[in-house]
Amino acid sequence: MDNKHLWFLNDLNPKQKEICISDKNLILTACPGSGKTRTLTYRLAFLSTIYSASNKLNIAITYTNRASEEIKSRLLSLDIDLRNVWGGTIHQFCLEFIIRPYSMYSKRLSRGYRIIDEFVQNRYVNEISKKLQIRLGFNENPFAYPAVVEEYNKRLEESKEIDFNMILQLSHDLLSQNDFICKNIASLLRTVHVDEYQDTNELQYQILGSIFRENNTIRYFFIGDTNQAIYGGIGGIAKNKKELDSLFGTDFEVDRLDGCYRSTQRVINFYSKFQIDSSIISSESELRDMTGVITYDRLTNKNNISNKIAAIIQEQLESGVPENEICVVAPRWWLLYPISKTLRELLPDVSFDAPDVTPIKYDPMNVFYLISQIKFSESGRYSSLRKRIAGEIISILLNDYKLALPDYVDCYFVLKCINSAKICDENGIETFTNTVETLMSLCKIDMEQEIYLKRAYIDFLNKVNERIDNYDLSIDMESFNKCFREKKGVVINSYHGVKGEEYTTVIAFGLLNGYIPYWNLVYGDYNKRVIETSKLLYVVCSRAKKNLYLISEQGRTTQKGEPLTPTEELVAGCEDFALN
Numbered sequence: 207m208d209n210k211h212l213w214f215l216n217d218l219n220p221k222q223k224e225i226c227i228s229d230k231n232l233i234l235t236a237c238p239g240s241g242k243t244r245t246l247t248y249r250l251a252f253l254s255t256i257y258s259a260s261n262k263l264n265i266a267i268t269y270t271n272r273a274s275e276e277i278k279s280r281l282l283s284l285d286i287d288l289r290n291v292w293g294g295t296i297h298q299f300c301l302e303f304i305i306r307p308y309s310m311y312s313k314r315l316s317r318g319y320r321i322i323d324e325f326v327q328n329r330y331v332n333e334i335s336k337k338l339q340i341r342l343g344f345n346e347n348p349f350a351y352p353a354v355v356e357e358y359n360k361r362l363e364e365s366k367e368i369d370f371n372m373i374l375q376l377s378h379d380l381l382s383q384n385d386f387i388c389k390n391i392a393s394l395l396r397t398v399h400v401d402e403y404q405d406t407n408e409l410q411y412q413i414l415g416s417i418f419r420e421n422n423t424i425r426y427f428f429i430g431d432t433n434q435a436i437y438g439g440i441g442g443i444a445k446n447k448k449e450l451d452s453l454f455g456t457d458f459e460v461d462r463l464d465g466c467y468r469s470t471q472r473v474i475n476f477y478s479k480f481q482i483d484s485s486i487i488s489s490e491s492e493l494r495d496m497t498g499v500i501t502y503d504r505l506t507n508k509n510n511i512s513n514k515i516a517a518i519i520q521e522q523l524e525s526g527v528p529e530n531e532i533c534v535v536a537p538r539w540w541l542l543y544p545i546s547k548t549l550r551e552l553l554p555d556v557s558f559d560a561p562d563v564t565p566i567k568y569d570p571m572n573v574f575y576l577i578s579q580i581k582f583s584e585s586g587r588y589s590s591l592r593k594r595i596a597g598e599i600i601s602i603l604l605n606d607y608k609l610a611l612p613d614y615v616d617c618y619f620v621l622k623c624i625n626s627a628k629i630c631d632e633n634g635i636e637t638f639t640n641t642v643e644t645l646m647s648l649c650k651i652d653m654e655q656e657i658y659l660k661r662a663y664i665d666f667l668n669k670v671n672e673r674i675d676n677y678d679l680s681i682d683m684e685s686f687n688k689c690f691r692e693k694k695g696v697v698i699n700s701y702h703g704v705k706g707e708e709y710t711t712v713i714a715f716g717l718l719n720g721y722i723p724y725w726n727l728v729y730g731d732y733n734k735r736v737i738e739t740s741k742l743l744y745v746v747c748s749r750a751k752k753n754l755y756l757i758s759e760q761g762r763t764t765q766k767g768e769p770l771t772p773t774e775e776l777v778a779g780c781e782d783f784a785l786n
Contacts, residue, residue, distance in 0.1 A: 211255055214284050218248060221463060226252050231458045233403075233447055234429040237487050238477070238748035239468025239708065242429055243273075246399055247280045249427070253397055254286050262396035266293040269402040271570060273706060274298075290396075296410050297370065300377035301571070303394075304413075306605035308380055308387050314363065315376065318608035320662050321571045322367050325669040334358055344765075366658055370571070374409045381416045392421035402706075403428035404435035404444035411445060415453040422456060432483050434748075436702060436741050465490040468708050469751050470498050476754065477747035479779040480740040491751070498752035499711075501786045504772055508761040512548040515713055518755055519553060519696060522711050527753075529557055531710035533697040535746060537721040545715075546698050557695025563677045564689040565634065565670050573602040573659075574642065574666040580624045581641045582634070582683075583690040596620040603651070607659050615649050623648045634686030635670065701746050712750040715757040718770040739775045756780075 215223050222241055225234060226249040236242035246266065253264045268274040274293040281288060294302070309315035322330075331348045334357045335341075340348070348354045362368060368376065381388050398414065400406060418424055432444045450458050464487075466474055471489040478487060506514045515534055522532050534549075536542050539561065546560040566582075569575040576599050580592055596617040603609045627641035642663065646653055653660045679685055697709065701722065719728055722742055727735040747754055758772035 212252065214248060214251055218245070219465075221461075222248070225249065225461065225463070228459075229425060231426045231454070231456055232428070233450065233458050233460045234427065235460075235462040236429060236431055237463065237466060237485065238431070238434075239466035239491070240463035241467055242431075242463065243277065243280075243401075243706070245463065246401060246427075246429060247277050247284075249399070250277070250291050251281055251284050251286045254281070254288070254291050257290065257396065258287065260290060260396065261394075263290055263292050263394055264396055265299070265398045266291070267296050267299055267398065267400045268293060269295065269405050270706075271295060271298075273401060296406075296413075297373045297571075300373050300413065302601075303391050304377040304380055304387065305373065306601060308384070309605065311384050311387070312376060312380055314368070317366060318658060319366050319368050319606055320658055321373070321606070322362070322369050322665075323567075323569045323572060323669075325567070325672075326367075326665050327369055330358060330361055334361070365661070374407075374413065378409055378413055378416075381413060385420070388416050388420040392417050392424060395421070395424050397425045397427065399427040399429065401429055402434075403430040404432050405430070405437040405442040406445075407441035408443060411443070411450075411453060415455075418454045418456070426454065426458075428458075433481050433741060434705065434745050436705065436738075436745055438738060438741075464488070467491050469748070470494055470496045472496075472498060472500065473747070473750050473752065473754060476500055476779070476783055477744055479783070480744040480747065480775070482737055482740055482744075493752055496752055498754075499786050500754045500783070501756065502776070502780045503755070503757045504760070506757060506759050508759045511715055511757070511759050512545055512552060514757070515545065515715070516549055516552040518711075518713055519549070519556065522753070523556070527710050529695045530559070530697065531751075532713070533699065533704060533707070533709040533711070533749065534713045534715075535699055535701055535704050535749075536714070536716040537701050537724075537742075538716065539700055541716050541721075542698055542700065549696075549698075558698060559693035559695050560698035562688060563673070563679065565674050565679055565681070565686055566689040567669065567673065571602075572662070572666060573599055573606075574663055576602075577624060577641060577645065578638055578686070579690055580621065581627065581638065582686045585625055592621060593617045596624075603649075603659075607656065609651060609656065609659070612650055619648075620645065629683065631683050632681075634681050634683050635667070637683060637686070638670075639667075701742055704749055705745050707749055708751060709749055710751045711753040711755070712746070713755040713757070714746050715759055717756055717758040717773045717776050718762060719773055720764065720770050722773050723775075736775060739773065743773075743776055743779070 215226060218226065222245045225232070225245055250264055250266060266274065266277055268277065271294070274295065277293050278288065281291065305315060331354065334354050335348055338353050338357065340351055340354065342348055395417070400414070418426060428450065430444065435442055435444050447458050447460050466487050467490050469489060469491060470493045474487050474489055519532055523529065534545065536545070542561055543563070546558065550558060566575065566578055576595050580595055599620055600611065600615060600617070604611060623645045624641055627644040630636040630640070653663065673679065674681060716722070723735050723739040727738055756776065758776070762770045764770065
């Protein structure tokens with residue numbers, strides 16, 4: 207192929223370019239700001255371009271939907287044809303490539319199924335616990351009771367339902383019991399890229415390994431950073447070369463991306479104190495020699511935390527830092543909601559990309575969520591995304607609920623139905639029910655006959671109404687449109703949610719024992735506590751390009767009224783560092 211079609215490779219440094227064009231199975235370690243997402247995106251662009259005539263797919267498995275959309279957006283900005291590129295989470299991969307095409311080979315799935323969300327799961331568990339006369343304590347895991355697990359699984363099976371966690375196990379069962387499924391899927395793939403591989407769990411590795419063993423011409427590309435492995439508590443494992451060689455039956459090469467193009471050397475020197483796998487990181491950023499700000503505040507009271515953060519934001523804005531280059535983070539969402547509200551009041555002229563409590567909760571595997579996403583988002587924007595969502599609606603109706611749709615039902619027809627449904631400005635719920643009724647009628651679906659689909663519809667409406675009642679939300683169209691409106695401004699997010707992002711200024715509070723590390727680590731194995739806490743501090747601090755404000759506020763207590771103390775690992779890291 208003419209090199210002019212690969213012009214984008216000139217944007218990369220020599221190591222990144224070498225990685226992009228490699229035809230080997232690779233484990234790539236990438237420090238913060240080394241261009242991990244850039245390299246992954248350009249590798250997909252390279253493969254899509256040189257194999258443009260091939261239907262074989264280049265897969266990108268990401269930890270979040272947001273990361274997948276970011277990669278697709280970058281590819282489109284490079285004018286790359288996405289026909290032979292697929293991106294999504296491992297759960298989406300399993301649904302699209304394993305469960306939906308091959309559900310007829312699973313006794314559990316062959317008669318149809320729906321994926322329940324956290325709202326329905328919690329309702330079932332509470333009902334079952336009450337029936338079994340089990341009194342659950344605060345934050346107690348109901349699935350620790352075998353009787354609850356047994357009754358829960360029985361209810362799901364009787365109702366033709368599965369939960370989010372079952373997607374992986376059912377996919378693994380289908381592959382292990384039907385070799386031809388592995389062969390069929392393997393024949394479709396050219397490459398598989400696993401982003402943030404350190405957060406991959408054992409079952410996910412097994413699924414990927416079983417596909418590879420049926421076609422060893424597939425090239426696998428694991429990329430991540432073991433220092434950022436912050437999901438170990440829910441099964442994340444950073445397998446090493448020996449383990450991956452054994453599982454996949456091949457020989458992986460190991461390489462790394464060096465150099466940080468994000469942060470000042472001072473910021474790098476600070477967060478390097480929290481490395482578990484030690485390495486030297488050098489700044490390649492234009493900001494490398496800037497001093498910036500790194501402070502640690504242990505005096506501010508929790509009652510004054512909003513004023514403190516508002517003052518920092520105001521100071522940063524006045525110094526020329528754009529709103530979207532400032533981020534406020536905390537370890538728990540319940541700490542962020544009140545801060546978000548108060549900051550809006552203190553800084554009325556500042557925009558915030560902040561968590562809002564809205565009538566509709568994010569649930570992209572629910573067909574009624576997807577219908578509402580099309581209805582309540584701007585119809586003139588993101589036409590390719592809206593078309594893709596419409597396609598997903600059709601796929602769920604056909605494959606999950608086993609409905610027979612007329613031949614004329616395609617993406618454009620679904621969009622036309624949803625867009626044409628009557629809008630009631632004063633009532634978003636009525637607008638939504640109008641939309642569902644219009645779509646079902648025109649698609650010849652009788653909800654009264656489709657009891658499982660109707661149950662999902664009722665559950666969705668109940669969840670919406672419960673959120674409206676619990677949080678005293680408006681039901682007008684503006685309240686519903688807000689659910690899907692693109693946010694801009696100062697970012698407010700959790701420690702885990704901010705992973706993969708970067709900002710000129712990071713303001714982190716809630717740095718207290720019991721929050722980070724969480725109580726189960728405070729009273730658990732000391733070495734595990736140090737490792738897990740250090741990883742989270744490493745992630746939080748490495749988001750900053752130039753300025754880092756750390757706060758262990760006073761005045762927070764345990765349920766028994768004992769004061770929470772500053773995170774010990776952070777205190778130790780600050781002791782011999784020249785803070786501002």
